Amino acid sequence: MAQGILKSSSLKVVFDYGVDEHNKPIFKTKTFNRIRRNSTADELYSAATAIGSLSKEPIWAIERNDSYEIGE
Structure with missing residues (x-):
């Protein structure tokens, strides 16, 4: 069975x-x-809002992108 x-x-x-x-x-x-x-999602949200507070433009979205290696 394949595993990620x-x-x-x-x-x-x-x-x-x-x-x-x-x-x-x-x-x-x-x-x-x-x-x-x-x-965790809470940690990433806190980090992103802290980064966003340094910008004069508002945050539109916060995304997490994961990359998986698929194999057996």
Whole structure:
């Protein structure tokens, strides 16, 4: 049976920069690689909001991206 092993995790914070001249939203992201693989959602949320407080633009989204190695 195949098994997935967590290889790495990253935290992505998406900032809302308003809209462009065509009224399309502008988003910019900041990605933090090599976060602890056993970090909880609460820990990542706290870290992202602390990072977001340093920016004048509001946070639009906070995402965690995990990469798994699949094998037997």
